[in-house]
Amino acid sequence: MHNNAAHTTLIKNAHTVVAWDDTRQTHVYRHQADVAFAGGQIVHVGPDYVPAAGADCTVVDGSSMMAMPGLVDIHSHLIHEPINKGYTDETGSAGLYNSNLYEYMPTMEGDAEAAPAQLTLAAAELLMSGVTTVVDMSIIHEHWLDVLVQSGLRAYVAPMFRSARWYTRNGHVVEYDWNEKAGVEGMERALKLIDRAEAHECGRLRGMVVPAQIDTCSADLLRDSHAEARRRKIGWQTHAAQSLSEFHEITRRHGLTPVQWLHHLGVLDPDSVVGHGIFVDDHPNTHWSTATDLSILAETGASVAHCPTVFMRRGMALRDFGRYRRAGINLGIGTDTYPHNMIEEMRHVGYLARLMAQTPRATTTGQVFHAATAGGAKALGRTDIGRIAVGAKADLVLVDMTHHLMQPARDPIRSLVYAAADRAVHTVYIDGHRVVHEGEVHSLDYRDAAMKVNEAQQRALKLVPQRDRVAGRSAEQMSPLSFDTI
Incomplete structure (x- = not known):
C-alpha cells in the first residue's frame, strides 16, 4: 500500500x-x-x-x-443481518400481510459479542462484491468504527434511534411500547458517534441521521432529527412504506400515507432517503384513495433506497423500478440483508422490475447499474463517487x-x-x-468471523422461546428446517 x-x-x-x-x-x-x-x-x-x-x-x-466504478450501497444493516441466515429466509406473519418484522425478526438477535463478527463478515461480503461505499444503519456498538476503518470501506455511520418498540402478542396486531425520552437520548448518542466518525483521521467515514422507522418515531423526533441533519449538512434516512401493517398504522394515526406524512412533517428533500418506499398510495395492495406519493417523492427530490431481496422473500415487491424512474424519482440500491452481495442485488432489481411491470422493457441493466453507482451517490449528495471520471x-x-x-x-x-x-x-x-x-x-478475517456468527446464532436459537411473545415457540417451530432431522 x-x-x-x-x-x-x-x-x-x-x-x-x-x-x-x-x-x-x-x-x-x-x-x-x-x-x-x-x-x-x-x-x-x-x-x-x-x-x-x-x-x-x-x-x-x-x-x-x-x-x-465502485458500487454505492445506501441501505444496509451490517451489524444485525448475517445472524438471520437460515432462520428468517421463509418466515412471515400470515396475519400481518406476510411481513417478517414484528413476530419473527425480534426472536433472532445477536448479542454484543456477535456484533463485531457480524460487521466483519458483512463488510467483507460487500467488498468482494465491488462495494466501495456503504450506509450502515445499525445499533451503536463499541467496535463499530474500528471494524469499518480496518475494512477500508468508505462508510456512512448511521446509528438508528426510535421513540417506540414494536411487538405483536398474537401475530395479527402490532403494538407499540412508547418512550419518547429514550428516542431523544438515542438521537443524542447517535450524534456523538457521528461526530467521532466524521472526525476520524482515515477520512473515509461520514455520518447519517436515521430515526429508525416512521411508525416507531414521534412527529417531534422525525422533525428534530431532520433539522439536526440539515444543521450539520449530512444525510437523513428512515424506513417508510415498508409493510402494509405500517401503511395502515400511519393512515389510521394521521389519515395520510407514510410518504404523505413525511411530506407533511417537512422532512423530504434532496438530502433525504426513504428506505424501501414500496407501499405507496397507488400500489395495488394499499387500496388508498389518492395517487400522489410518487409525485411527492419526485417534487421534493427525496431518494428511495430500493432493496428487493429481503422483500422478495416475503412475496412483496416495489411496483416498479422503471415506473419510479419515469416519475422522476432518484433511486439508489441497498443490500439491506444477507447476503451482502450488491451485484446479486442488482440482478434482483432488474428481474423484479420486469416481473412487476410484466414487460422486459420495464428497465435496462444500464439504468440498474446507474442506481447502484451514480444514483446512490446522488442520494448521498455526492458527485465524486459512483463514477470513473x-x-x-x-x-x-x-x-x-x-x-x-x-x-x-x-x-x-x-x-x-x-x-x-x-x-x-x-x-x-x-x-x-x-x-x-x-x-x-486481506484486511478482515472474515472466515473466523463467519464461525463466530454461527456460534452466536446457536446462542440466540436457545433464546427464541423467551423472545416469542405470541406462543413461546422454539426456533424449530418458528422456522422449520428444509428437511426433517432423523
Whole structure:
C-alpha cells in the first residue's frame, strides 16, 4: 500500500472501462483505455497515459480486466443481518400481510459479542462484491468504527434511534411500547458517534441521521432529527412504506400515507432517503384513495433506497423500478440483508422490475447499474463517487474478463450482473488503496468471523422461546428446517 500522494497507479490498456460521460450524465463503455489515479483521486481516463519522467508509478495490466466504478450501497444493516441466515429466509406473519418484522425478526438477535463478527463478515461480503461505499444503519456498538476503518470501506455511520418498540402478542396486531425520552437520548448518542466518525483521521467515514422507522418515531423526533441533519449538512434516512401493517398504522394515526406524512412533517428533500418506499398510495395492495406519493417523492427530490431481496422473500415487491424512474424519482440500491452481495442485488432489481411491470422493457441493466453507482451517490449528495471520471475518488473495481462466467463478453455489465456476480470481482480500490486482490479481502478475517456468527446464532436459537411473545415457540417451530432431522 502506497501512502505517498505523489504515487500514481495506472490501470493500463483496460479491456473495458465503464467511464462517466459528464455531458450526458451517464456511464459509457470505453475499450482499450487507461485509468490513472494518485492521491486518492482519478487523474486520467482515456488512451495513452504517460507518467511523468521519473514518477513513482505502479502499472497494472488491464488487458484482461473491466474497470468499473465502485458500487454505492445506501441501505444496509451490517451489524444485525448475517445472524438471520437460515432462520428468517421463509418466515412471515400470515396475519400481518406476510411481513417478517414484528413476530419473527425480534426472536433472532445477536448479542454484543456477535456484533463485531457480524460487521466483519458483512463488510467483507460487500467488498468482494465491488462495494466501495456503504450506509450502515445499525445499533451503536463499541467496535463499530474500528471494524469499518480496518475494512477500508468508505462508510456512512448511521446509528438508528426510535421513540417506540414494536411487538405483536398474537401475530395479527402490532403494538407499540412508547418512550419518547429514550428516542431523544438515542438521537443524542447517535450524534456523538457521528461526530467521532466524521472526525476520524482515515477520512473515509461520514455520518447519517436515521430515526429508525416512521411508525416507531414521534412527529417531534422525525422533525428534530431532520433539522439536526440539515444543521450539520449530512444525510437523513428512515424506513417508510415498508409493510402494509405500517401503511395502515400511519393512515389510521394521521389519515395520510407514510410518504404523505413525511411530506407533511417537512422532512423530504434532496438530502433525504426513504428506505424501501414500496407501499405507496397507488400500489395495488394499499387500496388508498389518492395517487400522489410518487409525485411527492419526485417534487421534493427525496431518494428511495430500493432493496428487493429481503422483500422478495416475503412475496412483496416495489411496483416498479422503471415506473419510479419515469416519475422522476432518484433511486439508489441497498443490500439491506444477507447476503451482502450488491451485484446479486442488482440482478434482483432488474428481474423484479420486469416481473412487476410484466414487460422486459420495464428497465435496462444500464439504468440498474446507474442506481447502484451514480444514483446512490446522488442520494448521498455526492458527485465524486459512483463514477470513473477525472477528479472523482479512486474507488474502482477490476472485473476479470477471462472468468468463464464473464464470457461471452459482448456486454460486460450484463455478464457481470446476470451471470458472474462477485465471482469475477478481482481487485477493489478505495481512495486509491487496494482492499481486495484476486477476489480476497486481506484486511478482515472474515472466515473466523463467519464461525463466530454461527456460534452466536446457536446462542440466540436457545433464546427464541423467551423472545416469542405470541406462543413461546422454539426456533424449530418458528422456522422449520428444509428437511426433517432423523
